[in-house]
Amino acid sequence: MRTLALILFLAISACTTVVRAQQPEIIASCDVRNVYVGDTFTYKVEVIDASTTPTIHFPSTRNFSIVNGPMQSSRYSINNGVQSSTRGVSYVVVALEAGKLTIPPAQVIIKNKSYQSNAVSIEVLPQPGSTTGAQSAQSKSPTQKNNRPDQSSRTPQKASPELMVRAEPNVTHVVVGEPVTITYKLFTQVRVYNYGIDKLPDAVGFWAEEIEQKTQPQLKPEIVEGVNYQSAVLKEVVYYPTRSGELTIEPLRINFEVQTRKQRTNNFFNDPFFDDVFARTQKVLFTDAVKLRVDDVPKPTPANYTGAVGQFQLAARLDTNVVSVNDAVGFNLTLQGTGNFKTLNLPELKLPDDIDMFKPEKEEKINLVNAAYRGYKRMTYLLVPRKAGDIIIPPIELVYYDSQQKRYRTTKTVPIQLIIQPVSSDQPLVTSGYTRKEVALMNRDLRFIKLQSDPFVRIGGNILHKSWYWLVFVAGTIFIIGTVFYEQRENKIETNQALSRRLKAFRNAQQLIKLATKAGSDEKQVYFYLSQALVGYIGDSLNLPEKSLVTEALAEAVKMRTNNEKLVNELHALLIRLDRGRFAPGADESSTPDLIRHATHTIQQLSREIK
Numbered sequence: 001m002r003t004l005a006l007i008l009f010l011a012i013s014a015c016t017t018v019v020r021a022q023q024p025e026i027i028a029s030c031d032v033r034n035v036y037v038g039d040t041f042t043y044k045v046e047v048i049d050a051s052t053t054p055t056i057h058f059p060s061t062r063n064f065s066i067v068n069g070p071m072q073s074s075r076y077s078i079n080n081g082v083q084s085s086t087r088g089v090s091y092v093v094v095a096l097e098a099g100k101l102t103i104p105p106a107q108v109i110i111k112n113k114s115y116q117s118n119a120v121s122i123e124v125l126p127q128p129g130s131t132t133g134a135q136s137a138q139s140k141s142p143t144q145k146n147n148r149p150d151q152s153s154r155t156p157q158k159a160s161p162e163l164m165v166r167a168e169p170n171v172t173h174v175v176v177g178e179p180v181t182i183t184y185k186l187f188t189q190v191r192v193y194n195y196g197i198d199k200l201p202d203a204v205g206f207w208a209e210e211i212e213q214k215t216q217p218q219l220k221p222e223i224v225e226g227v228n229y230q231s232a233v234l235k236e237v238v239y240y241p242t243r244s245g246e247l248t249i250e251p252l253r254i255n256f257e258v259q260t261r262k263q264r265t266n267n268f269f270n271d272p273f274f275d276d277v278f279a280r281t282q283k284v285l286f287t288d289a290v291k292l293r294v295d296d297v298p299k300p301t302p303a304n305y306t307g308a309v310g311q312f313q314l315a316a317r318l319d320t321n322v323v324s325v326n327d328a329v330g331f332n333l334t335l336q337g338t339g340n341f342k343t344l345n346l347p348e349l350k351l352p353d354d355i356d357m358f359k360p361e362k363e364e365k366i367n368l369v370n371a372a373y374r375g376y377k378r379m380t381y382l383l384v385p386r387k388a389g390d391i392i393i394p395p396i397e398l399v400y401y402d403s404q405q406k407r408y409r410t411t412k413t414v415p416i417q418l419i420i421q422p423v424s425s426d427q428p429l430v431t432s433g434y435t436r437k438e439v440a441l442m443n444r445d446l447r448f449i450k451l452q453s454d455p456f457v458r459i460g461g462n463i464l465h466k467s468w469y470w471l472v473f474v475a476g477t478i479f480i481i482g483t484v485f486y487e488q489r490e491n492k493i494e495t496n497q498a499l500s501r502r503l504k505a506f507r508n509a510q511q512l513i514k515l516a517t518k519a520g521s522d523e524k525q526v527y528f529y530l531s532q533a534l535v536g537y538i539g540d541s542l543n544l545p546e547k548s549l550v551t552e553a554l555a556e557a558v559k560m561r562t563n564n565e566k567l568v569n570e571l572h573a574l575l576i577r578l579d580r581g582r583f584a585p586g587a588d589e590s591s592t593p594d595l596i597r598h599a600t601h602t603i604q605q606l607s608r609e610i611k
Contacts, residue, residue, distance in 0.1 A: 024049055026108055028117035036125050037098050040067055040282040045106045045117050046088035052111055056089040059104040060535065062550050063124075067255065067284055068092035094284035098126040107532075114515050114529075162189040165234070165254055167287040175295050177309035177340045178403045179372060180239045181211075182290060184252055187222065187229040191259035193280060197235060201250040202545075205243045205294070207343065211236040211368050238368065240340055241294040251286040258283055297401045302408055308400035310339015310372075314347075316396060316413035324421045329383050333360075333396065333413075336376035339403075341366045346379055347396050354387040388422035505540035509533040509603050516596055526592045527581035530599045534575060537603055541610050551575040562609040567602075574602055 025048040032041045043064075047054045058066060069091035076085050095101070100123050105116040163186075170181045186192070200208055217232035224231075234254065241247060260281040297309070312335055319330040335346055341364070351357055358381065366375035385391075397412035516529035539549050542557050555572040562568065577595075 024054075024110060024115065026106075026115055026117040028103070028106055028120050030103075030120050030122055032122070034123040034125060035095050037095055038283050038285055040092050040094050040284065041122075042090055043093045043103060043120070044088055044090040045108065046086050047108060047110070048086050049084055053087060055109040057107040057109075058091055059106050060532065060549060061104055063095065063097045063101045064093050064103060065096055065284070066091050067094050067282060092282065094282075095122070095124040096286075098124050100124075163187070163192075163256065163258060163283060163285065165252070165285045165287050167249070167252060167290050169290055169292065172291070173293045173295070174241060175297050175309065175401065175403065176241055176244055177297075177307055177343070177401070178241070179340070180241070180292060182237050182239060182249065183233055184235045184237070184254075184287060186217070186232045186234050186254075187224055188219075188231075188258075189229060192256055193259065194257040195234065196255045198253065198255070200237060201252045203239060203247075203249045205245070205247045206239040206241055206249065209238045209240075209342070209368070211238060238372075239292075240343065241292070244294045244296045247292050247294050249290040249292070251289050254285050254287075256283045256285060257281070298406075298408075302399045302410075304397070305399045305401070305408065306345070308339060308344050308398060309403055310337060310341075310400060311402060311404065312337035312339060312398060312400050312411055314396060314398050314411040314413055316393070316416060318393075318416055318418060321417060322419045322421065323385060325385055325388050325423050327384070329385075329418070331381040331383055331393070332378060333381070334376055334378045335398065338372050338374045339400065341373045341375060341377060344377070346377055347398055349379075349381055349393075349396065351383070351393065352391060354385065355391070356384040356386060358382040358384075385418070385420040388420050391418050391420070392416070393418060501540035501543055505537045506603070506607055508540065509537040512536065513596065513600055513603075516592075516599075519592075521592070523581065523592060526595065527578050530595065531575070531578040531582060534571075534578065534599060534603065537606065538610075541606070551579060558606065558610065564605075564609055567605055567609060571602055571606070574598060 026045065027048070028043070028045045030041055030043050035041050043058075045056050047056070056070070058070070070089045071091070072087070072089055074085065074087045076083065078084075100121065103120040103122065105119050108115045108117060166185050166187065168183045168185060170183075172180075174180055186195070200210070213233075213235070217234055219230040219232050222229050222231040235252075239249065257280055259278050261278055297305075315334045315336075317332050319332075323329045331349065333346060333349060335344075349357065349360075360379040360381045362377075362379055364375065364377045366373050366377075368374075393416040395412045395415055397410050399408060399410050401407075402409045510533075512529045512533035516526045516533070519525035519529060535549050535554065538544070538554050538558060542561065544553070544557060551572065554575065555568055558571060559565075559568045578599075581595075
């Protein structure tokens with residue numbers, strides 16, 4: 001009886017061990033419990049005793065953003081003869097909002113099975129002197145008067161951030177085509193080792209051009225709201241609005257490596273004489289969004305107005321004013337001044353039909369000077385008159401909107417006279433081809449000594465008449481062309497992140513819907529996977545940044561790409577239902593099969609509408 005009980009105990013223990021081995025242990029953690037807005041910390045997900053390398057996805061959240069990662073790690077240990085392994089992924093994350101926040105569970109896929117880690121709570125404190133915790137160092141832009149920033153009166157605050165960045169536009173009210181220069185400035189009270197800007201902010205409705213900085217940013221003292229700072233210009237960008245309305249240039253994200261003081265413990269060996277009391281810390285700051293009012297040019301617009309904004313001068317000249325028939329003459333048309341040169345075309349030259357005009361050579365020299373485009377554009381035409389006589393090249397004009405004087409102006413060339421002299425009778429007319437004498441001499445040329453060729457004798461079968469030759473030729477041609485197109489397509493996908501995301505969007509959504517179907521009665525899992533499928537499909541199809549993957553932003557992005565108002569409303573309602581089901585279980589009474597079918601149908605409709 002004792003033997004039977006022992007055998008039964010060992011069998012139960014073995015089964016328990018097998019079950020535990022099949023269920024890996026997943027732990028998510030942070031290296032700190034509280035941080036300031038804009039400070040970075042390490043978020044780590046570890047999988048213990050996984051049979052294969054797991055795939056770990058950072059959870060979708062708008063309160064945090066990835067600065068660096070993923071970084072993989074693994075370690076093995078043997079304890080009392082038992083071998084264990086731990087595989088993990090870590091991210092350097094920045095906190096974007098203040099409050100007691102929670103990082104949702106991370107999704108872990110092992111052998112096509114999906115698991116979830118634990119949620120991690122962290123307290124994010126607002127930066128000193130910050131009125132809101134939405135973004136680190138998002139200080140208000142200087143008050144603006146008469147369309148220009150007012151750098152004078154400022155009200156001192158009780159506390160000010162040690163590090164902040166600002167976006168300062170030179171004007172806030174312009175017309176379409178008028179440039180706006182935004183200066184991105186750093187204000188610091190700490191030592192900055194390094195900084196980096198990944199990309200320019202999103203600016204829908206603008207055409208942007210960076211002003212090249214030939215030297216490193218130089219620090220200079222500046223007082224902001226009664227507080228002493230060291231300031232430096234990090235970047236200057238010229239934005240040309242292409243449409244009217246209340247337009248917004250999104251915040252610019254800047255990564256910093258700054259000097260911070262270490263938190264020291266009361267330890268005998270922590271002598272500052274032997275230990276460095278400072279450390280290097282990564283910080284991520286955001287500027288404020290810049291809102292601009294862009295008006296259309298005043299009405300009524302002249303009939304021949306083509307969109308030029310600035311100050312311009314048009315000039316034209318001929319290489320010579322007297323030519324003979326069939327002689328070539330050069331005509332130069334030059335536009336110089338200041339304005340939106342990049343989007344401007346020169347007026348067309350119109351001449352009589354008896355003057356041949358060849359495609360012009362284009363030349364331009366345009367530079368950014370004092371945050372404005374200055375230079376010239378020139379076109380050189382080659383004219384060949386075919387008929388004698390005197391002609392007048394009429395004035396060529398350009399209508400532009402003078403942004404300084406706030407009115408339309410016209411610049412035009414002066415009329416130019418061209419005298420075309422006839423060809424004298426004793427002057428031979430140069431034409432292409434051979435003269436009659438040259439044609440007669442060809443029969444006595446060495447190349448034409450032997451006028452008759454010997455007959456050809458066939459020495460073998462004609463391979464062109466063989467069917468296998470054409471089969472091999474066609475198959476080889478198709479293979480080579482297919483290989484070239486395939487390589488080009490793969491290279492295009494590898495180098496184009498937006499295209500890669502768009503091509504994989506539908507497949508990733510289908511995989512998540514399958515996981516939702518397998519989840520069955522686990523409603524929370526079903527809502528999670530369906531939400532990930534919809535959000536991921538829209539984000540990948542439209543190449544949206546991670547911070548835009550929220551319900552309102554997704555619905556607005558889809559609305560801009562389709563005229564199907566009903567689909568947009570259904571999508572918005574479905575996203576709200578999924579969020580409610582994830583965070584308030586039981587609030588939605590819909591059955592999971594109907595919800596899965598609804599989500600699948602919505603994604604299929606989106607795939608047809610979004611191109």
